[in-house]
Amino acid sequence: MKDRHLTSFTGMSLEELQELCKSIGEPVYRARQILLWIYKKGATSFEQMYNLPERLREELEKKNLLFQTEVDTVAKTIDGTEKLAIRLFDGNIIESVLLRNRRKVTACVSTQVGCAMACSFCASGQLGLERNLDTGEIIEQTLHIKNHLHQNESLTNIVFMGIGEPLANYDNVIKSLKIMNADWGLGISMRHITVSTVGIVTGIRRLARERLKINLAISLHASDDSTRSGIILSNKKNSIRNILAAAREYFRATHRDISFEYTLIEGINSSVQDATALARLLNGIRCIINILPLNPIEECELRPPDRKTVEMFCNILERNGMVVTLRKKKGDDVNAACGQLRLQRYKHGKRYKTRKTGGGNHPLSFA
Numbered sequence: 151m152k153d154r155h156l157t158s159f160t161g162m163s164l165e166e167l168q169e170l171c172k173s174i175g176e177p178v179y180r181a182r183q184i185l186l187w188i189y190k191k192g193a194t195s196f197e198q199m200y201n202l203p204e205r206l207r208e209e210l211e212k213k214n215l216l217f218q219t220e221v222d223t224v225a226k227t228i229d230g231t232e233k234l235a236i237r238l239f240d241g242n243i244i245e246s247v248l249l250r251n252r253r254k255v256t257a258c259v260s261t262q263v264g265c266a267m268a269c270s271f272c273a274s275g276q277l278g279l280e281r282n283l284d285t286g287e288i289i290e291q292t293l294h295i296k297n298h299l300h301q302n303e304s305l306t307n308i309v310f311m312g313i314g315e316p317l318a319n320y321d322n323v324i325k326s327l328k329i330m331n332a333d334w335g336l337g338i339s340m341r342h343i344t345v346s347t348v349g350i351v352t353g354i355r356r357l358a359r360e361r362l363k364i365n366l367a368i369s370l371h372a373s374d375d376s377t378r379s380g381i382i383l384s385n386k387k388n389s390i391r392n393i394l395a396a397a398r399e400y401f402r403a404t405h406r407d408i409s410f411e412y413t414l415i416e417g418i419n420s421s422v423q424d425a426t427a428l429a430r431l432l433n434g435i436r437c438i439i440n441i442l443p444l445n446p447i448e449e450c451e452l453r454p455p456d457r458k459t460v461e462m463f464c465n466i467l468e469r470n471g472m473v474v475t476l477r478k479k480k481g482d483d484v485n486a487a488c489g490q491l492r493l494q495r496y497k498h499g500k501r502y503k504t505r506k507t508g509g510g511n512h513p514l515s516f517a
């Protein structure tokens with residue numbers, strides 16, 4: 151791996167950028183000027199920031215401290231979903247998805263290269279974990295998506311549902327949430343940001359203590375520990391009972407309803423009994439259940455149930471007083487399930503982990 155770079159501007163808070171400006175003898179107000187260019191005017195290079203002195207622009211451009219990622223390819227679907235493969239400074243590829251749903255424009259971002267959680271049905275974990283993304287690498291995904299929107303569109307929502315487990319990269323996720331929310335940053339309301347977790351109990355508790363008004367989604371996928379442990383390895387350390395206790399704590403701290411993700415898998419978790427058990431389990435918790443039929447991956451023989459079973463499952467939950475949404479599959483034809491694109495590229499040896507060539511791509515430190 152290449153030498154680790156300094157944090158890019160996209161990974162910095164206003165205060166950090168102000169400090170940096172001071173340290174290089176620039177007035178503090180430059181920080182806001184630069185942030186305005188990045189987050190409001192869509193600048194992708196310092197050259198475009200014409201109200202900065204030329205000497206400073208050249209210096210910053212040489213040091214390459216702005217974007218340290220680039221869009222490699224974009225796959226489009228007929229439903230308007232677009233999947234961006236994004237190349238990192240070390241050649242790794244991650245993926246981010248742009249979803250359009252009426253007036254809602256959502257960026258789905260990755261938090262890690264690979265994933266250590268090893269859920270049997272998920273493509274992201276098939277190659278294990280390579281590394282965490284830094285704050286700038288998370289933020290740049292949203293900027294690439296923003297720069298990719300049509301003129302009359304604006305980014306309204308962000309979901310942390312791409313590759314990786316957000317709560318296993320806690321500090322970078324929290325910092326990026328704050329940048330997404332900040333008035334000098336993306337300016338997106340916390341209520342329009344969702345963090346999805348496999349259910350890391352210590353992480354959920356810690357997040358509750360932050361008292362951010364974000365939505366918490368928990369990937370439950372089963373209502374008993376033996377079924378859940380069969381498909382989600384991390385369940386052995388985080389039992390359903392402890393996850394639900396942490397979820398209640400999260401609700402008490404934030405007053406935000408919890409979302410439970412439930413991927414329906416044929417023969418595993420989609421029977422009448424499973425639906426009844428799920429309703430019983432979640433009874434009394436302020437929540438929404440998001441049902442998602444499995445998007446099958448090649449590496450695993452698990453399949454989604456038929457449409458009738460999916461409907462039956464949702465009906466039982468509703469009859470038991472649950473609030474249910476059936477997530478329509480989006481972006482199937484571009485393999486939009488978590489981590490599929492990265493896995494495919496790896497298998498087909500498509501420039502996975504190639505290094506950028508030539509000088510100038512190596513971000514330098516100010517020191």
Ligand code: SAH
Pocket residue numbers: 267269271272273310311312313314315316346347348349367368369411413442443444445446447487488
């Ligand atoms: N690590 C986080 C975010 C990952 S992906 C988490 O576990 O929540 C977001 C959601 O997609 C999770 O609920 C995950 O279980 C689900 N998912 C992953 N692969 C899937 C597939 N092939 N079909 C359906 N849902 C999938």
